[in-house]
Amino acid sequence: MSKKNLNRRRFLKTALAGSAAVAVGGQMSRALAVPSAPRVSGELGAPATGEPAVPLSLLGKTGERIPRLVLGTAMDFDMRLVKQAYEAGVTYFDTADCYGGGNSEITIGRFLERTGLRKKVWLTTKSDSHDAPGMLKRLQTSFGRLKTDHVDLLMLHNLSDLPSLNKVMKATADRLKKEGKIRFFGFSTHSPNVSEALAHAAKLGWIDVIMFKYNFRSYGDLELNKAIDAAKKANIGLIAMKTQGSAFSFQSKVDAFKAKGFTQHQAALKATWEDDRIDAAVSEMKNVQQLEQNVKAARDLTRLGSLQLRQLLQYAEATSDSYCQGCNHICSAALDRPAAIADTLRMLMYHDEYGELSRARRLYKELPEALRTFDGLDLDAASKACPHSLDVAGLVGRAKKVLG
Ligand code: SF4
Numbered sequence: 001m002s003k004k005n006l007n008r009r010r011f012l013k014t015a016l017a018g019s020a021a022v023a024v025g026g027q028m029s030r031a032l033a034v035p036s037a038p039r040v041s042g043e044l045g046a047p048a049t050g051e052p053a054v055p056l057s058l059l060g061k062t063g064e065r066i067p068r069l070v071l072g073t074a075m076d077f078d079m080r081l082v083k084q085a086y087e088a089g090v091t092y093f094d095t096a097d098c099y100g101g102g103n104s105e106i107t108i109g110r111f112l113e114r115t116g117l118r119k120k121v122w123l124t125t126k127s128d129s130h131d132a133p134g135m136l137k138r139l140q141t142s143f144g145r146l147k148t149d150h151v152d153l154l155m156l157h158n159l160s161d162l163p164s165l166n167k168v169m170k171a172t173a174d175r176l177k178k179e180g181k182i183r184f185f186g187f188s189t190h191s192p193n194v195s196e197a198l199a200h201a202a203k204l205g206w207i208d209v210i211m212f213k214y215n216f217r218s219y220g221d222l223e224l225n226k227a228i229d230a231a232k233k234a235n236i237g238l239i240a241m242k243t244q245g246s247a248f249s250f251q252s253k254v255d256a257f258k259a260k261g262f263t264q265h266q267a268a269l270k271a272t273w274e275d276d277r278i279d280a281a282v283s284e285m286k287n288v289q290q291l292e293q294n295v296k297a298a299r300d301l302t303r304l305g306s307l308q309l310r311q312l313l314q315y316a317e318a319t320s321d322s323y324c325q326g327c328n329h330i331c332s333a334a335l336d337r338p339a340a341i342a343d344t345l346r347m348l349m350y351h352d353e354y355g356e357l358s359r360a361r362r363l364y365k366e367l368p369e370a371l372r373t374f375d376g377l378d379l380d381a382a383s384k385a386c387p388h389s390l391d392v393a394g395l396v397g398r399a400k401k402v403l404g
């Protein structure tokens with residue numbers, strides 16, 4: 001490790017310790033690689049000429065180099081955005097069978113069919129079904145929508161039931177690889193047991209890639225950091241998602257970012273890339289402006305300075321009581337019956353922080369009614385149980401008002 005990188009690692013340890021957090025345990029020598037196709041000439045949509053596209057990163061044991069910025073497609077988007085992303089060098093498309101009720105896969109499929117670019121993009125889809133027969137059935141549906149006969153990576157979507165990663169699943173993944181239907185296999189997770197899932201996968205030895213919830217607020221999570229270390233040691237490719245951490249008030253609250261010329265969106269992404277254990281970050285980009293911002297951040301290899309890192313950590317600490325960490329098992333345990341508090345607060349974040357009104361309402365309505373009917377529940381008890389001091393009663397009340 002170079003002296004410069006060593007110093008940086010020391011700084012992170014100091015900065016994080018100073019904010020009552022635990023050090024990021026990852027390597028600080030970022031392994032950015034030489035970009036391959038496509039190359040672009042600067043502005044989005046410009047004809048491919050010679051400038052580097054989005055920098056590439058080695059994705060764990062897959063041995064493949066992928067753009068460190070991945071196009072997330074869980075929200076509404078159209079084919080123009082996919083085209084612009086591709087032309088800008090964001091050649092990794094991440095979708096799932098459930099995104100947009102199947103529309104995400106359909107839109108990407110149309111793009112691939114019309115452009116003939118299937119071989120030039122990395123395509124990941126995910127299965128909402130976590131048992132082997134169900135996953136196989138859904139994969140066939142995905143192939144039909146995506147207009148392809150194979151995907152580069154198949155994931156189990158939002159895995160929390162770790163027993164699903166059993167011998168039958170391994171045999172099924174191996175068979176799909178032999179048949180050429182998938183190249184790699186893994187899972188995504190933003191459930192309460194993210195750390196457990198990473199640590200478990202590290203021991204299994206047959207998981208190629210994990211996409212998991214990770215942002216600047218995760219820096220101080222000791223258990224998660226240990227699990228990331230274990231997954232990295234097992235050479236599992238690691239992709240961060242949910243990178244924004246409800247960071248939409250950065251620009252007004254963290255002046256140091258302005259000085260560096262970052263927007264709040266870029267700062268949150270950069271904070272994720274600051275951890276060199278993370279191979280890439282997936283970002284949902286709903287319009288060309290967001291795409292431009294993200295691509296600019298990905299191409300600019302300037303690292304956050306010590307001032308920015310400190311302010312970021314202070315910001316995380318100061319706003320921890322307004323950001324739901326997704327540990328639903330803790331607050332719902334204080335109630336008489338199960339309730340989807342974390343999911344409800346996530347939809348509220350989409351509504352209030354990200355301005356995604358219709359998506360937030362649609363996702364909220366997709367939650368099982370029994371889990372989003374909070375009538376008669378003692379939500380003050382849930383507030384008291386929350387280790388992050390969230391006002392569960394107040395926030396759920398607001399969610400019901402704006403989303404219901
Ligand atoms: S309200 Fe608190 S305990 Fe419940 S999921 Fe959110 S952060 Fe966790």
